[in-house]
Amino acid sequence: MFNSELKSILADEHLSVYSLLRYCMGWEDINGDKISSSSGKRLRPSLCMFACDAVGGDIQSAIYASASIELIHNFSLIHDEVQDFDEIRHHRPTLWSLYGSQKALLAGNIMHVISHDIFRLSGDREFYHFRPASKLIGNACLDMIEGQYLDILYENAQSITIEQYLRMISLKTGALIRCSINLGALIGTTNRDIQNQLKISGESLGYAFQIRDDILGIWGQEKTTGKPVGVDIIRKKKSLPIIHAMNANHGKYSLELREIYQSENIGDFQVNRVLEIMDNVGTLEFARQMTKKYTKKARVAFLNARLNDVHTKNYIALLQFLMNRDY
Amino acid sequence: MFNSELKSILADEHLSVYSLLRYCMGWEDINGDKISSSSGKRLRPSLCMFACDAVGGDIQSAIYASASIELIHNFSLIHDEVQDFDEIRHHRPTLWSLYGSQKALLAGNIMHVISHDIFRLSGDREFYHFRPASKLIGNACLDMIEGQYLDILYENAQSITIEQYLRMISLKTGALIRCSINLGALIGTTNRDIQNQLKISGESLGYAFQIRDDILGIWGQEKTTGKPVGVDIIRKKKSLPIIHAMNANHGKYSLELREIYQSENIGDFQVNRVLEIMDNVGTLEFARQMTKKYTKKARVAFLNARLNDVHTKNYIALLQFLMNRDY
Numbered sequence: 001m002f003n004s005e006l007k008s009i010l011a012d013e014h015l016s017v018y019s020l021l022r023y024c025m026g027w028e029d030i031n032g033d034k035i036s037s038s039s040g041k042r043l044r045p046s047l048c049m050f051a052c053d054a055v056g057g058d059i060q061s062a063i064y065a066s067a068s069i070e071l072i073h074n075f076s077l078i079h080d081e082v083q084d085f086d087e088i089r090h091h092r093p094t095l096w097s098l099y100g101s102q103k104a105l106l107a108g109n110i111m112h113v114i115s116h117d118i119f120r121l122s123g124d125r126e127f128y129h130f131r132p133a134s135k136l137i138g139n140a141c142l143d144m145i146e147g148q149y150l151d152i153l154y155e156n157a158q159s160i161t162i163e164q165y166l167r168m169i170s171l172k173t174g175a176l177i178r179c180s181i182n183l184g185a186l187i188g189t190t191n192r193d194i195q196n197q198l199k200i201s202g203e204s205l206g207y208a209f210q211i212r213d214d215i216l217g218i219w220g221q222e223k224t225t226g227k228p229v230g231v232d233i234i235r236k237k238k239s240l241p242i243i244h245a246m247n248a249n250h251g252k253y254s255l256e257l258r259e260i261y262q263s264e265n266i267g268d269f270q271v272n273r274v275l276e277i278m279d280n281v282g283t284l285e286f287a288r289q290m291t292k293k294y295t296k297k298a299r300v301a302f303l304n305a306r307l308n309d310v311h312t313k314n315y316i317a318l319l320q321f322l323m324n325r326d327y
Numbered sequence: 328m329f330n331s332e333l334k335s336i337l338a339d340e341h342l343s344v345y346s347l348l349r350y351c352m353g354w355e356d357i358n359g360d361k362i363s364s365s366s367g368k369r370l371r372p373s374l375c376m377f378a379c380d381a382v383g384g385d386i387q388s389a390i391y392a393s394a395s396i397e398l399i400h401n402f403s404l405i406h407d408e409v410q411d412f413d414e415i416r417h418h419r420p421t422l423w424s425l426y427g428s429q430k431a432l433l434a435g436n437i438m439h440v441i442s443h444d445i446f447r448l449s450g451d452r453e454f455y456h457f458r459p460a461s462k463l464i465g466n467a468c469l470d471m472i473e474g475q476y477l478d479i480l481y482e483n484a485q486s487i488t489i490e491q492y493l494r495m496i497s498l499k500t501g502a503l504i505r506c507s508i509n510l511g512a513l514i515g516t517t518n519r520d521i522q523n524q525l526k527i528s529g530e531s532l533g534y535a536f537q538i539r540d541d542i543l544g545i546w547g548q549e550k551t552t553g554k555p556v557g558v559d560i561i562r563k564k565k566s567l568p569i570i571h572a573m574n575a576n577h578g579k580y581s582l583e584l585r586e587i588y589q590s591e592n593i594g595d596f597q598v599n600r601v602l603e604i605m606d607n608v609g610t611l612e613f614a615r616q617m618t619k620k621y622t623k624k625a626r627v628a629f630l631n632a633r634l635n636d637v638h639t640k641n642y643i644a645l646l647q648f649l650m651n652r653d654y
Contacts, residue, residue: 017476079436083429102410105432106476109406110469112436116443117465130457138444142437149344149433 002045006067009114020107024074024095040090043209043322045070047180050318051198054311057188064118065133065183071115072141073176078108080148084235091226116141129187136186140179147172154238159254165243166207173213174206181205194305201301208294209322214239215287216326218278224326230271236261240290241283245274248281295323329372333394336441347434351401351422367417370536370649372397374507377645378525381638384515391445392460392510398442399468400503405435407475411562418553443468456514463513467506474499481565486581492570493534500540501533508532521632528628535621536649541566542614543653545605551653557598563588567617568610572601575608622650 010021022028029035045066052062080086081094082101088094096104116137150168154160181202185195216225217232218241225231232239242261246254257277260270278284302315337348349355356362372393379389407413408421409428415421423431443464477495481487508529512522543552544559545568552558559566569588573581584604587597605611629642 015473015476016480017473079432083432102479103476105406105410106472106479109439109472112439113443113465113468113472116440117461117468134444138440141440141444145433145436145440146342146344149342149430152429152433153343 002042002049002063002066005063006070009067009118017103017107017110020095020099020103021111023098024078024107024111026090026092030093030098042070044073044176044180047177047202047205048184050311050315051181051184051202052188053184054307054315055185055189055191055194055198055305057184061129062184062187065129065137065187066180068115068118068137069140069176069180069183071111071118072137072144075108075111075115076144076148076176078104078111082108088226132186133183136179136183140175143171143175144173147175151238155236157238158258159246160238160243162240162243162247165238165240169210170203170206173210174203177206177209178202194307197301197305201298201305204294204297204301205319205322208291208298208319211240211287211291211294212323212325214241215284215291217241218275219284220326226327230275233271233274234266236266240287241278242274244283244286245278245281248283248286253277253281291323295319329369329376329390329393332390333397336394336445344430344434344437347422347426347430348438350425351405351434351438353417353419357420357425369397371400371503371507374504374529374532375511377638377642378508378511378529379515380511381634381642382512382516382518382521382525382632384511388456389511389514392456392464392514393507395442395445395464396467396503396507396510398438398445399464399471402435402438402442403471403475403503405431405438409435415553459513460510463506463510467502470498470502471500474502478565482563484565485585486573487565487570489567489570489574492565492567496537497530497533500537501530504533504536505529521634524628524632528625528632531621531624531628532646532649535618535625535646538567538614538618538621539650539652541568542611542618544568545602546611547653553654557602560598560601561593563593567614568605569601571610571613572605572608575610575613580604580608618650622646 006025007022007027010018010025019028019032022032023030026040027034048066048069049059049062053059077089078095081089082096082104086094087097094104095107099107147168147170151172154164154168178199179202182195182199185198189195214232217227217237217239218230220227220229220231222228228234233242242257246257257274260266260274263270298319299316302312333352334349334354337345337352346355346359349359350357353367354361375393375396376386376389380386404416405422408416409423409431413421414424421431422434426434474495474497478499481491481495505526506529509522509526512525516522541559544554544564544566545557547554547556547558549555555561560569569584573584584601587593587601590597625646626643629639
């Protein structure tokens with residue numbers, strides 16, 4: 001249902017740039033032939049529709065909002081890939097690697113326009129929510145970009161605290177995830193208490209999700225993530241594990257790690273040394289505890305909303321899955 | 328009035344990226360100190376408010392729509408400059424040349440979000456127009472990006488006809504200019520006939536504006552345009568003059584011009600040769616006639632709307648100015 005709406009939105013046949021969008025969404029191959037490929041987790045629209053359903057709303061009313069969020073997410077991925085020179089996403093070549101960065105940036109911009117413009121296509125019932133929903137989506141989008149901006153600032157920073165890092169991910173990744181749940185709750189109910197508990201839950205889920213991503217960026221296996229072990233070390237990402245290792249034991253390894261991050265290229269030797277240091281200071285355990293802490297917060301807030309058993313059970317299962325996922 | 332609204336929208340003090348936006352708008356220097364610099368012609372918001380006023384509407388109702396269009400225009404400039412490696416706009420260093428392309432692209436994206444999100448800030452009276460206005464702005468934005476996409480495709484095309492070129496500029500430049508007038512008329516009146524005549528006028532104005540730009544890109548003087556003579560030749564732009572020169576006299580100079588455009592660097596010698604060829608085939612006169620033709624169409628359509636004398640006189644003066652401008 002959600003996918004067919006989204007496909008019809010991106011079905012414009014007369015504009016060649018739309019074929020780039022359909023490729024990016026995982027619906028077509030590079031020749032424009034239909035495929036049934038892995039097209040990502042669709043986590044954000046699923047959360048939005050789930051939340052709407054869970055609070056007793058009509059899931060149909062949340063379809064355009066969900067599509068909007070999924071398009072914002074994809075627009076940001078397309079631009080990120082250009083900036084990071086990422087050549088692969090979900091085991092497929094990225095847009096810019098196939099079409100060049102100019103066309104990829106424009107394709108991302110088209111997706112961005114459509115994401116904001118999408119409510120115009122919605123029915124009157126959904127349009128009723130337009131103003132508050134547009135406020136949530138607009139702010140989430142601004143937060144997300146501010147987070148990307150902070151991320152760039154941090155790349156060149158000498159040292160970053162875990163608090164600074166948490167603020168950055170709460171914007172860069174958290175904004176869109178908590179917006180997904182917020183939006184579903186907003187569309188589905190007028191009960192402020194329930195909206196508020198789901199908002200808190202979404203906030204914690206955002207942290208848990210990104211920290212699990214950071215764990216996979218260091219210890220994830222290539223066959224499940226599609227990326228080599230230690231990819232975030234190779235790419236010199238200032239993710240939670242490296243920040244933890246730099247700050248742990250009163251900064252004992254800080255200088256050594258900083259020197260590795262400042263070297264031109266990072267090879268197997270350096271990756272192994274960083275992994276060794278992380279092992280020494282218990283980084284993996286620390287990151288796992290953080291994921292656990294935020295997953296628990298997300299669960300408690302959802303329980304506080306006192307929704308029906310089926311939805312509560314499903315949400316807790318989702319949290320478990322996200323906390324333990326390998327990709 | 329318009330400027331103060333726009334300034335308050337971009338006044339967010341706690342986000343460092345907003346200072347990039349204020350720099351880009353010409354309100355602040357690189358240190359964040361207030362300046363009164365040339366900040367562009369503000370053609371699009373002026374057209375929007377003028378059209379609203381001319382059809383008898385309340386100019387106040389058009390302020391947010393005007394701000395939205397101006398922000399879309401600036402977002403597209405910021406991204407264009409990154410892609411074209413332009414280092415100067417309106418005699419000032421461009422954003423990416425000061426802050427790098429990553430930050431500039433993000434600043435452009437923030438401006439893009441705000442441009443779509445702006446109606447939320449508007450009063451209820453303006454919100455009444457939200458749906459049709461959002462449709463116009465959204466479509467104009469999509470058209471503009473499609474035009475940018477065509478422009479990239481044309482860069483590598485062997486030959487382009489004048490018809491293809493006109494279609495490209497009607498999207499890339501025309502879309503936002505005709506949207507400005509359309510939107511003002513839509514907000515200011517319910518009279519379909521008047522709206523329609525202004526729409527036709529805006530369409531022709533868009534062509535005239537871009538063709539004048541193309542003339543200045545070849546024959547403009549550095550002291551007024553801020554760019555060297557023949558800048559579009561140096562940058563191998565496929566603008567109207569070069570397309571005319573390639574197609575003129577049954578393509579007599581087509582091969583020679585194509586060879587010049589395929590050479591690694593274009594120096595004074597080649598620029599002068601291209602100017603000589605354009606002289607031989609009467610390119611400047613052709614382009615001037617095109618500007619004149621579209622300016623006339625724009626004037627006739629406006630006259631057909633039968634608005635009051637003062638507005639008609641002002642609009643005709645604006646057309647004259649745009650047709651003859653040196654910058």
